[in-house]
Structure formats: C-alpha cells, structure tokens
Amino acid sequence: EVQLVQSGAEVKKPGESLKISCKGSGYSFTTYWIGWVRQMPGKGLEWMGIIYPGDSDTRYNPSFQGQVTISADKSISTAYLQWSSLKASDTAMFYCARHLSPQSSWVPFDYWGQGTLVTVSS
Amino acid sequence: EIVLTQSPGTLSLSPGERATLSCRASQSVSSNYLAWYQQKPGQAPRLLIYGASSRATGIPDRFSGSGSGTDFTLTISRLEPEDFAVYYCQQYGSSPKTFGQGTKVEIK
Numbered sequence A: 001e002v003q004l005v006q007s008g009a010e011v012k013k014p015g016e017s018l019k020i021s022c023k024g025s026g027y028s029f030t031t032y033w034i035g036w037v038r039q040m041p042g043k044g045l046e047w048m049g050i051i052y053p054g055d056s057d058t059r060y061n062p063s064f065q066g067q068v069t070i071s072a073d074k075s076i077s078t079a080y081l082q083w084s085s086l087k088a089s090d091t092a093m094f095y096c097a098r099h100l101s102p103q104s105s106w107v108p109f110d111y112w113g114q115g116t117l118v119t120v121s122s
Numbered sequence B: 001e002i003v004l005t006q007s008p009g010t011l012s013l014s015p016g017e018r019a020t021l022s023c024r025a026s027q028s029v030s031s032n033y034l035a036w037y038q039q040k041p042g043q044a045p046r047l048l049i050y051g052a053s054s055r056a057t058g059i060p061d062r063f064s065g066s067g068s069g070t071d072f073t074l075t076i077s078r079l080e081p082e083d084f085a086v087y088y089c090q091q092y093g094s095s096p097k098t099f100g101q102g103t104k105v106e107i108k
Helices: none
Strands: A003-006 A010-012 A018-025 A034-039 A045-052 A057-060 A069-073 A078-083 A092-099 A109-112 A116-120 B004-007 B010-013 B019-025 B034-039 B046-050 B063-068 B071-076 B086-091 B103-107
Touching: A003 A092, A003 A109, A010 A018, A018 A034, A018 A092, A018 A116, A034 A078, A045 A069, A045 B086, A057 A069, A078 A092, A109 B046, B004 B086, B010 B019, B019 B034, B019 B086, B019 B103, B034 B063, B046 B063, B071 B086
Parallel strands: A010 A116, B010 B103
Antiparallel strands: A003 A018, A018 A078, A034 A045, A034 A092, A045 A057, A069 A078, A092 A109, A092 A116, B004 B019, B019 B071, B034 B046, B034 B086, B063 B071, B086 B103
16 A cells, blocks of 8 residues: 655744655655645645655755755655745645656656644744 | 636535536646646545546546646536535646646535
8 A cells, every 4th residue: 555654743943944754655665756745824735846766856846946955765765855944934734745657757646645734933 | 837727716516516617727738737636624635637537546437627738627527525625736747837726615
C-alpha cells in the first residue's frame, strides 16, 4: 500500500527555521517525483515545487523560489520542505504528494500525505 | 504562468441533482493535461480525473470530465451525500503547475 506520512504539526516564532518531512512507503521512492502543496487557512491549493528523489532534481514555482528549500534523502525514503526564517504569512497546511507515474512530473498527483500544519506566531 | 478560473464559486444543489463545474485556463493547456481533485474538510485532496477525461482508480462513474484547450468541465451526474466538497482543477502541462481557486458544492 502506497503511503506518504508527514511529520506532525509545528508552532514556531517568526525568524525561526523549520524542516518538515514526508516519508514514502509501499512503492519505489526513488522513481516517483514528489511535490509540495501549500494551503493557507480557508484558501485554495498552491503548487510549490517538486523533487525527483532518485537524483534530487528539483523544480520550484517562481513564487516560492528562494523562500523554501525542497530536498530528499533517498536512503530513508523521505522528502523535506524547509524554511530558514519563517514569517507569519507562512502559516498554512502543507501537503506532500506523489506523482501518478514513475519518472514523470507531467502527470497529476495521485497519493497525498495527511498534511502538516505550520503555525508561525509571536 | 497559466491561470485557472473556476466557476461558480459555490454550487448549491440537492442530492440526486446534476453538478456541472467549469475550469477555464488563461492559455491552452498542453496535451489537455488537466486534473480534477476533491477535497473534504480536514482531508487531503483526492484525484478524480486526469488527462481532462480519464477517471482515476476507484472513482465512481458518476464523475466525468470533458473539455480541451482552455475550457474544461467536471460533471457529477447524480450527487451523493459524500460528494459535497470543494473541487479543484489543476493543469500539469506547464510549469508552474497551477490550481484553480476551487468550487464548493454545498447542500441546498
């Protein structure tokens, strides 16, 4: 069974750093692109970027480039989303999701993690 | 960047009725790489339709997708109680792979 299990909710202060995780299981982690999607409170879905764990090839939405870093550790089948200096406006739910077909990012997301709620408040 | 505009913002219908949701793109979607997702409160999105008209695994046949180029439609032939949710379209034919703002289907 394919599963993406994300790390738990976080409460942080502005200026702090954070790294959240997404662990894949039940499939070949290195051969499927993984993406990250932001959902701000009461709002829609925003595509942040994707990574191919096999070689760590990464693509960003220009709106998020420089604001976050996407990475992966294929040895433990885990993808990451990190911030070096959080802002209050980073408060949101963040989902990781797997692409439908191996080796291609030109397909939709089929499996999603349960989401990680990040709250940034002083 | 391709902007997807969904309409209406909210659709108020009764169980058993037909729902028609629209997604319009600011430019042609490459290869009709258009997907629809359903999201219920407190849950992650679920893939319904991809390639504009192909149902994802396990999706009931009351859900259908159509359209090409810049105009796409998701149709739910007869609404079941579990279908009341928010629906998003997404184009994945060009980067960044944008989502529409969502259509909420609510019980009338």
